[in-house]
Amino acid sequence: MGIFRKKSPLPETPDSHLTFFTASSANNFRTITREVFAEMGLEVVMHPGHAVDDSEREFGLWNVAAACHDQPPYAWRGAIREHLQRVLTSFDAPDPFDSLTPTDVPRQTFARLYEEASMPGIDGYPHREFAPGIVEMLALDLPDTVTVFSHNNANKFGGFEALRTRGMANLRRLEVEQLETLPMQGGGSFTALLGDSVYTASRALLLPGLASELSGKRVREEFGWLMSVPNRHQVVWHIIEDATVVGAVNGMARFAAMGYSDSLTPLSPHVFWWDGTSYEQLTQVSDDGGLAIRVSPAFQAVLESITADR
Template identity: 70%
Template sequence: MRKFRRLTLSSCPGPRERATVGIFKRKSPEAETPDSALTFFTHSKAGEFRATAREVFAEAGLEVEVHPGHAVDGSGREFGFWNIGAICYEQPQSMWRGLIADHLERVLASFEAPDPFGVLAPQDVQSRTFGRLHDEASIPGIQSYPHREFAPGIVEMLALDLPDTVAVFNHDNANRFGGWEALQGQGIENLRRLEIEQLETLPAPGGGTFNALLGESVYTASRALLLPGLATELTGRRAVEDFGWLMSIPNRHQVVWHIVEDATVVPVLNGMARFTAMGYADAAGSVSPHVYWWNGTGYEQLTQVQDDGTLTIHVSPGFQAVLRSMTRDG
């Protein structure tokens, strides 16, 4: 797991300036660096995972070309490593082969299954449709699928929930069942009907708190689509139009937020940045390592991770005005 240093914002940079802080602490020279693709593993452990995966594919009769984050078989089918890698990371290495084999069996079965969009009745499709948030960079050929930008680097897509997997609507399937607007609205309604699993109120070093909704559902993070109403429903706090809220989606099982109310937004931004970076690096289904601010019309990305592991805070004139107002009022 990556180590972190505290982020501090003791003053507000000028418009478009950046506050640079070392949230990702550099490891000592003798400590091995994380793998570039499977960041929860060290470089050497990731190599051992890929070697084991190659052997499992061979045992299943598949010759594959292994890449850092995925494998491709002779027919062009792509097998992602992130999710199964994150599962293996949490288990003894002696269990990896069996875990990878079970995962591969499920993936291959999904390839052979009939097209769910061709066998489900329209009412069944409607009840199984969810809005789902994804890391935009993780979706190959994204133009083949209806989607919209939710926040920089994060897209909302249409998911069809099935007993053992999740299918994604392409343009043809979306048009067949009513089009983007109708399906997107139904997907939001179905998100609202999901059970609340685990709500945490987390203290930020230096003052203030932020909330994290956690759950086993692969749609937990997608409930960010319900903000700020979700925050009001669960905590009773209402967003002030001029101040907005902070939001992050580390992985598919977590959505994090803070309603901006006072000067604690500064330490809360620090706490959320640390929590988000760890949740992104160490869990399956990663979405984004960044913290965002709702500016009244859309989300602004507040954080960026540089190549050397340094986290920078980008302060737009709008967010700078909020910080100054909070500091003055506090």
């Protein structure tokens, strides 16, 4: 299995929290953001992924950093100021949950995946780990935006589990936008579901049923499947059947790294394997910035079993 020792270089080593920036660019962004806060009369304590003012209000940095990502640094100050003005205005806006009925909310609720590092103050919201670095939360779909359920709002409208059941059902009703099978050199392939919906990647929550439904393939529980969600518009999988998994995992690693680094809405650059009870991370960023594939004893046992079946 020497192929697993190959590395796919990432375009750049990302900042640990604002992952579409390098560490130096992210620090520059944080410095400018703090200065803009001060210009607006707010003293804040800067954290890697958010800022906190004297009133204990948290300001997430992810969205404004994403907006600045494709702009030259000289334009960041204006973009940050405009964003913060909108956020401050929204603090005084009515809570959208107050204008909805118990009938409206379930129809507009979706289970949705988020990169854990992009969610400051995550303990204030009901969530569960989906895969390492990725969390599942409850999202309320509104005409112009999406808002996340707090614990209070989730309890008000039936609780996390009941809302999640409706959120999963709403995911299942979404149309399949673009489905592609990507063959790998030397054999093997993986499947990519792509779309403009903000919930496309969240359909990873429907695996393996979604994969079986779209491909007609039965999942062998003793082997599991591979999954990646590079950004919110992509979910990728491979049902493990034979030794072509070797080409699939390498191809998916490259696809995920590119889809993650090139997106303003990244989720994870990694490939995961369902081990029967949870997702195990197969890829990791090495010291030189490359993406290495890590074969755990459990995954190695699957590879050996596949080889023995041949």
